[in-house]
Amino acid sequence: MMVELLAQTGLNAIYAASYISLIAVGLVLIFGVMGVINFAHGELYMAGAYAVVALYADLGFPFLVAIAAGLVFVGMLGLAMERALFRPLRDNPLGGLVASIGFLMVLQALAVMGFGVRMEHVPPVTQEVIVFSDKVRLAVPRLYVILAALVLLSALWLFLKKTRFGWALRASAQDPEAAALQGISITQTARIAMFIGAGLAGIAGALTAPLVSVNPHMGHSVIVTAFIVIIVGGVGSLEGAVVASVAYAFVHTFVTTFWDGVIADIVGLSLMLVVLIVRPTGLFGTADRA
Amino acid sequence: MFRKFGLSMFSRRRFLGDALAAMGAASASGLTTRVLASEKMIKIGFLAPLTGPVAAWGKPGLDGCQIWAEWINAAGGVKLADGNYTVEFVGYDNEYDPAKARTGATKLVREDGVKFIMMLGGDTWPGAQPVADKTGMLFSTLLPSDLGPDTGTLLAPAEVHPIYNVTGVEWLAENKPDLKTAVMCAQDDALGLPSVATYLAAFEAAGIEMQDAPLLFDPATTDFAPVVTKLLSTNPQIVCLDTCYSDYVHPIAEQLFQQGYEGQIISCTADFYDQMIEKTSVEFMEGFVFQFPDFDDPALNADGINFANPNKFFEEYNKRHPGEWGAVSWEYAAIMDLWKAAAEKAGSAEPDAVLAAMKEGGKGLHAFGEADWWGKDLFGIDNALVGNWPVVVIEGGKARIKGFKSIPEWYAKHGDLLKKHMAAYGQMWDQRA
Numbered sequence: 001m002m003v004e005l006l007a008q009t010g011l012n013a014i015y016a017a018s019y020i021s022l023i024a025v026g027l028v029l030i031f032g033v034m035g036v037i038n039f040a041h042g043e044l045y046m047a048g049a050y051a052v053v054a055l056y057a058d059l060g061f062p063f064l065v066a067i068a069a070g071l072v073f074v075g076m077l078g079l080a081m082e083r084a085l086f087r088p089l090r091d092n093p094l095g096g097l098v099a100s101i102g103f104l105m106v107l108q109a110l111a112v113m114g115f116g117v118r119m120e121h122v123p124p125v126t127q128e129v130i131v132f133s134d135k136v137r138l139a140v141p142r143l144y145v146i147l148a149a150l151v152l153l154s155a156l157w158l159f160l161k162k163t164r165f166g167w168a169l170r171a172s173a174q175d176p177e178a179a180a181l182q183g184i185s186i187t188q189t190a191r192i193a194m195f196i197g198a199g200l201a202g203i204a205g206a207l208t209a210p211l212v213s214v215n216p217h218m219g220h221s222v223i224v225t226a227f228i229v230i231i232v233g234g235v236g237s238l239e240g241a242v243v244a245s246v247a248y249a250f251v252h253t254f255v256t257t258f259w260d261g262v263i264a265d266i267v268g269l270s271l272m273l274v275v276l277i278v279r280p281t282g283l284f285g286t287a288d289r290a
Numbered sequence: 291m292f293r294k295f296g297l298s299m300f301s302r303r304r305f306l307g308d309a310l311a312a313m314g315a316a317s318a319s320g321l322t323t324r325v326l327a328s329e330k331m332i333k334i335g336f337l338a339p340l341t342g343p344v345a346a347w348g349k350p351g352l353d354g355c356q357i358w359a360e361w362i363n364a365a366g367g368v369k370l371a372d373g374n375y376t377v378e379f380v381g382y383d384n385e386y387d388p389a390k391a392r393t394g395a396t397k398l399v400r401e402d403g404v405k406f407i408m409m410l411g412g413d414t415w416p417g418a419q420p421v422a423d424k425t426g427m428l429f430s431t432l433l434p435s436d437l438g439p440d441t442g443t444l445l446a447p448a449e450v451h452p453i454y455n456v457t458g459v460e461w462l463a464e465n466k467p468d469l470k471t472a473v474m475c476a477q478d479d480a481l482g483l484p485s486v487a488t489y490l491a492a493f494e495a496a497g498i499e500m501q502d503a504p505l506l507f508d509p510a511t512t513d514f515a516p517v518v519t520k521l522l523s524t525n526p527q528i529v530c531l532d533t534c535y536s537d538y539v540h541p542i543a544e545q546l547f548q549q550g551y552e553g554q555i556i557s558c559t560a561d562f563y564d565q566m567i568e569k570t571s572v573e574f575m576e577g578f579v580f581q582f583p584d585f586d587d588p589a590l591n592a593d594g595i596n597f598a599n600p601n602k603f604f605e606e607y608n609k610r611h612p613g614e615w616g617a618v619s620w621e622y623a624a625i626m627d628l629w630k631a632a633a634e635k636a637g638s639a640e641p642d643a644v645l646a647a648m649k650e651g652g653k654g655l656h657a658f659g660e661a662d663w664w665g666k667d668l669f670g671i672d673n674a675l676v677g678n679w680p681v682v683v684i685e686g687g688k689a690r691i692k693g694f695k696s697i698p699e700w701y702a703k704h705g706d707l708l709k710k711h712m713a714a715y716g717q718m719w720d721q722r723a
Contacts, residue, residue, distance in 0.1 A: 005523050008549070012515040019513075117345035118614070119537050121565040129548055135522070139548040142515075211544075212512045213537035217343050221510035256516035257523075261507030262478050264516075 004135035005257070013253035015142045018149035019204050021245035023222055024229040025153060026200035028241040030078075031230070032173040033193035036086050036096035041226060042219025043107035044198045048074045048205025049214045050111055053120040056209075063125045067206045074202020075195040077107075082194040087187065104219070111216035119213040145207045152200065153242060160238070169193055173236065228268055232275045234285025244283060247271075330375045332368060332639045334629075335398035335407035336622070337391060337418065340383035346536060346561065347410050347432070348383075351622035353611050355379050355408075357603060358623040368630050371637030377626075380404055388417030395421035395429075405639040406629055408622050411436040412480050415444070428641035430625050432618065435484050437669035438719045443645060446665075446674040447628050447654065448621040450697065452485035452533055453668075453708070454679035455558050456492040457695035458579045461681040462528070462556060463496035465692075469527040469554055471501050475517050475542065476532035478506040485533035485558060487711035493530075494711075495704040501526050507538075514538070518545035531557035536616070544569045556580070560684070561616040567687055578684040582617040589680070589691035596655040597624055624657040628675070631655065649673075658694060667705065668712070670719040676701075 027041045038044075051070035055061040061069075081103060089095035128140040160166035171179040172189040180186050205218075212218065229248050233240025248268055255264035275282060336355060338348030359377045367374040380402045382394035391414035398404045399421060409418060411431030422429050422443050431437075434446035434453070462469060472493055476482035486504045493500055501524040507517055521529055529546060531539055539557055546555065547570035560566065560580040567575045583590065585604035590597065597603070597620065607619055632648035633639045648654060652663050654675045661677025678694040701708065712718050 001523075005519065008519045009516065012513075012519055015515065016513055112341060117341050117349065119346075119540070121562065121568070124544075124569050127547075127571075129550075131550075134550065137549055208512075211541065213541060215343065215537060218512065221512050224510065253516045256507070257520045260505060261511055261517060265508045265510075 001135075004133055007132065007136045009254055009257045010250075011136065011138050011142075012257070013250040014146055015138075016253055017246040017249035018146045019208050020222075020225055020229060020249055021153060021242050022149050022200050022204035024226045024233070024241040024245050025156065025238055026197035026204075027226050028197075028230050028233070028236060028238055029156075029169075029193050029200075030197035032236040032238070033169055034082075034086055034090075034096070034190050035093050035176075036089075036100065037093070038081075038197070039097060039100040039223065040081070040104040040107060040219075041100075041197075041201050042221075042223030043104045044074050044077060044201040044219075045205040045222050046111060046214075046216065046219040047077055047107060048202030049209040049212070049218065050115060050120070050205075051202070052206045052209035053115065053122055053214055057120065057122045063210075067203060070206030071199045071203040074205070075199035077202075078194040078198025079191055081198070082190055086194070087190065090186075090190075108216045108219075115216070117216065119215045122210040122214060125210050139211075141210055145204075145211075148203065148207055152203065156196065156200075156238075165189075165192060225268075228272045230282075232272050232282055234282030237282065237284035237286075240282055240284030329367075330373060331378055332375045332633075333378050333380050333402050333404045334626070335395075335402065335404035336379050336381045337384055337394045337398060337407050337414075338381075338410045339386040339414075340381060342385045343535075343537070344386040344410070344412075346616055347618050348386075350611070350614055350616045350619040351408075351410075352379065352381050353614070354603075354607060354619045354621075354623040355626060357606050357610070358626050361598075362626075362630065368639070369634050370639060375639065377630075384409075384414050384417070386410070386412070386414055388414050391415070391417035392421060394418075395427070399425050399427050405641060406430070406644065408625055410618075411446075419444075426641060428645050430629075432621060433481070434665060434669055434674040435480070435717065435719075437665060437671050437673050439670035441671060441673065443641065444673060445645070445648070447648070448625045448657070448675075450665075450674045450676050451481075452488040452558065453676070453697055453701070454581055455485060455488050455533070456495070456700045456704070456708075457679045457697060458556055458558075458581055458681050459489065459492035459496050459498070460695055460700060461693060462554070462579055463498065466554065470498055471524075471526050472498050472528035472530055473501050473505070473521045473524060473526040474530040474532055475505040475507060475521055475534070477509045477511075477534060477538060479509050481533050481535075482506070483715050484712065484717040487715040487717050488708065489530050489532060490711040491704060491708040492700075494707050495700070498528065504532070509535075511538070512541075514541045514545045515549075518542060518549050518551075522546070522549055522551055526553065528554045528556060531555065533558040536561040540566055540569065543575075547571070547574050554579070558582075559617045560682075560689070562613070563684060563689060564687070567684075572687045575684050575687070580682050580684075580689075581679065583680050583682045583691045584615065584689050585620055587682075587689070587691045589694075594659045595657065596627065596659070597657040598627070620657070627657070628654060662698060664698065668709065668719070 030038045048070040051073050052066045056063050056066035085099040086096050126140050130138045168184045169189050229244045233244030252264045252268050255267045336352050339345045340349045363376045367376045384391040384394050395418040406428050408430045411433040415436040429444045434450050476486050543566050556579040585600040590600040632644045636643040636647035649663050656675050656677045659678045661675045663672045664676040665674035666672045676697050680691045680694050682689050683692045
């Protein structure tokens with residue numbers, strides 16, 4: 001019985017780690033390259049979910065098409081944010097933060113105007129469940145999220161480590177001025193970072209849309225979790241974001257299952273505080289943004 | 291989708307056509323306004339969340355009230371001592387924010403001159419209370435936990451949340467006596483906690499054992515798999531979803547389905563249960579017990595139901611707002627029935643006269659039958675209208691009323707249990723104060 005409970009909780013935690021890491025890595029990438037804390041990141045996640053509502057639930061397109069559209073649509077939103085908000089405020093990180101808060105409200109208002117205030121109904125993609133035992137099960141839509149996170153984060157890692165664009169991004173993140181002197185276009189790297197970062201949030205929202213309550217305010221809860229994760233992992237560290245996502249998801253899920261959801265929140269925040277006290281730069285962070 | 295962003299609306303011909311039609315409509319409505327201007331009108335304030343996460347318990351109520359007003363006005367309006375008055379609702383979106391509730395209450399009283407203000411209540415009542423104290427305005431709330439000895443002009447005339455939840459448990463114990471164990475989860479907020487205390491009392495009264503302490507979760511929770519895993523870890527016969535918002539009830543039910551649960555579910559609400567069925571199955575949802583009927587239910591046509599044309603109201607509501615019928619769609623309109631009857635009895639729409647007429651004799655006609663003004667024991671004041679409440683069960687994919695149970699009768703037998711659990715959760719009026 002206890003083994004089954006542990007196994008089911010472990011599966012739950014893997015799922016949570018998957019979608020949290022997609023969101024957190026995107027947030028870190030944007031901060032790392034552009035130096036902007038994007039408060040509208042939760043609303044980009046929301047926009048991805050609404051793309052699925054519009055295309056899959058309302059217009060009847062295949063789920064995969066809706067997900068791909070969600071990624072591209074939210075990526076384009078990211079590009080628009082870069083051009084209209086962050087580029088003019090490149091030398092003013094606080095201004096970028098404030099602008100992102102404003103954009104957050106705009107996106108919420110647009111969602112309310114277009115879809116109403118209520119949660120949207122997204123029909124299940126499939127009701128198939130993988131049954132490991134009577135008490136250990138994994139719904140196939142949750143498996144999709146896990147697999148997508150594995151594939152996308154692996155692809156991002158390869159992109160950053162093995163391609164010239166990836167090197168340019170990392171160089172810009174480490175030292176924008178030196179990167180510019182080497183002929184790297186800061187504007188171009190910012191665009192790429194924004195597209196990828198926003199797209200990751202969008203695809204997280206799109207993939208989880210059938211599993212959560214899609215509403216205009218759904219971004220609030222994930223952005224809080226994402227901030228905890230990137231602070232624990234080290235602001236600006238992609239590896240840190242992934243490791244912290246896994247750690248946070250496991251701690252939160254196990255504490256919820258064995259104690260209480262409210263206590264799990266307290267433990268999650270305490271984890272962040274302990275890391276800040278013991279290692280103010282986070283688990284993988286350095287004194288400089290990297 | 292694109293309910294407000296019409297995709298094909300921007301051809302020039304269409305635009306011109308629409309513009310002409312709009313001008314015509316504007317002229318017509320101007321004429322209507324002039325005609326109505328000669329009539330006497332009473333304004334009623336609707337101070338509730340119309341946007342934001344709690345809007346589902348505000349906006350559908352205003353939609354229901356608009357139908358109510360149209361029907362009442364068409365039938366001659368409210369008949370007072372000095373003639374007939376039409377009714378108009380003035381909405382104010384408080385976004386479930388106390389500060390905005392205070393601003394809204396002030397605006398409705400001072401600028402709009404309303405005679406009565408309906409609220410969802412809860413977190414927003416403390417914002418509006420100073421306005422009630424200062425002006426003597428009559429307010430209503432859906433949440434009697436707002437009541438206290440110093441809230442003389444606040445009434446809870448539609449629902450005594452969460453006390454009516456005892457009727458569902460009582461029905462379950464009578465009709466499925468083999469079910470003896472339960473677990474429960476709830477969001478940790480002002481709506482969830484008193485409901486937890488109520489369900490605990492109801493289960494104890496029914497001899498149903500709680501297998502674990504109620505599992506509380508943060509209202510910001512989005513993934514309910516860990517919550518459900520914990521609930522199911524003790525193999526309960528009943529899973530109770532307390533008064534969770536729809537945003538939680540749906541994913542929790544879906545998780546129960548995905549994690550293989552096959553037992554009984556009881557919940558305060560099951561708004562949009564057709565969507566839950568689509569996410570699970572008709573078989574899974576069979577026997578789901580909750581407290582809010584569809585108003586096309588034949589049981590609502592019985593004698594003693596004090597809601598005019600419930601089936602027609604349901605039909606009209608769904609015609610105007612397809613798929614949006616929810617727990618509060620009828621409740622504010624039901625409050626207006628009570629208010630209208632009291633105003634006509636008093637011959638006046640003034641708040642103090644209506645309040646006195648409404649509470650005269652200590653009884654009132656609640657939507658679900660004659661009821662008592664009650665609550666001193668629990669809320670410190672007899673300002674909650676309490677009587678029968680329906681128990682609703684999903685059968686073959688459709689919600690049906692299985693019976694009406696008496697809340698006062700339950701309380702007479704088990705009131706001490708309720709007070710015990712309310713006190714344990716700090717939910718008695720003197721603790722809240």
